Amino acid sequence: MPEKLNCQTLLASLSDYVDGVLGDALCQEIERHIAACDNCRVVVDTLKKTIYLYHETAATTEVPIDVRARLFHRLDLDDFIQK
Amino acid sequence: MSESTSQAFSLEALRAGDRTEFARLVDAHASQIYRLALKMLADPQDAEDVLQNTFLKAMQALPSFEGRSSLSTWLYRIAVNESLMTLRRRKPEVSIAGNGDAVDDDDYVPTQFEDWCCLPEKELLSSEARTYLDQAIRQLPEKLRTVFILRDIEGLSIRETSQALDLTETAVKTRLLRARLRLREYLSTYYGERLAKEST
Structure with a gap:
């Protein structure tokens, strides 16, 4: 990343920035930097996408029916297996 | 699952060993615990073992659960420890205190x-x-x-x-x-x- 100091500052605040918990002043400063620094813009965009992809793929994973049944059996909750 | 989305459970009933309430708790949190274990261990059988051990330990420890964190966070904590124990068993040369x-x-x-x-x-x-x-x-x-x-x-x-x-x-x-x-x-x-x- 070419603008060393600003890029480093952005990196340190990156998580707070993508989580939307950064103060307004620093947020605006980062947005100004991103507008001028293509590498940082790509890092921000692909980082957001990385988080999104993991969230998307995991949200669909439910405990399988047979696994749930064995869990209830192990917990001596057989009478609750039928929902 | 964050505290804001977790369902309300009667701690009093859970501590007293109410099976209906515990079954509700298991159904509400089983998928999140299974998912965590699957991502940590990448093995369905190990993930199932962690799932079972997590709720067995929770069942035993509920009478002394103080509620300093949410039930959801507490279950995650047990599941993380169970998953780490499984990883240690796979790599016995790494000490538990070393934390990975x-x-x-x-x-x-x-x-x-x-x-x-x-x-x-x-x-x-x-x-x-x-x-x-x-x-x-x-x-x-x-x-x-x-x-x-x-x-x-x-x-x-x-x-x-x-x-x-x-x-x-x-x-x-x-x-x-x-x-x-x-x-x-x-x-x-x-x-x-x-x-x-x-x-x-």
Whole structure:
């Protein structure tokens, strides 16, 4: 990343920035930097996408029916297996 | 599952051993615990063992549960410990006190600058891509992987993650940033190649 100091500052605040918990002043400063620094813009965009992809793929994973049944059996909750 | 989305349970009934209430608790949280174990261990049988042991331990410990964290966070904490024990059994040379693979303390500087965000959703979420996403998360050191799973996959807050892992919020934030940057780097290599193929 070419603008060393600003890029480093952005990196340190990156998580707070993508989580939307950064103060307004620093947020605006980062947005100004991103507008001028293509590498940082790509890092921000692909980082957001990385988080999104993991969230998307995991949200669909439910405990399988047979696994749930064995869990209830192990917990001596057989009478609750039928929902 | 964050505190705000968790269902309300009667702690009094759970502590008293009410089976109906405990069955409700299991149904409300089984998927999140199974998901966590599957991501941590990448093995369905091990994940099922962790799932069962988590709720067995919870059942035994509920009478003394003090409610300093939410039930959800408490269950995650038990499940993380169970998962780490499983990993230790696989790699007995690593001590439990060591808390997993070493993490390079140097600042992690991005080296990949391909903008793959424009790839179509079906390419980003293809079955091959999903397999790669799983492989990439397994490449993370344990300390980083655990924080990333709880915060970014399960959606716990920084505070809940720190409670589940018994870490300071600062440590959680530091590990989270490193985990995110490393995964972004891995994914940039993979999707960068897809991008290059598309443009040829």
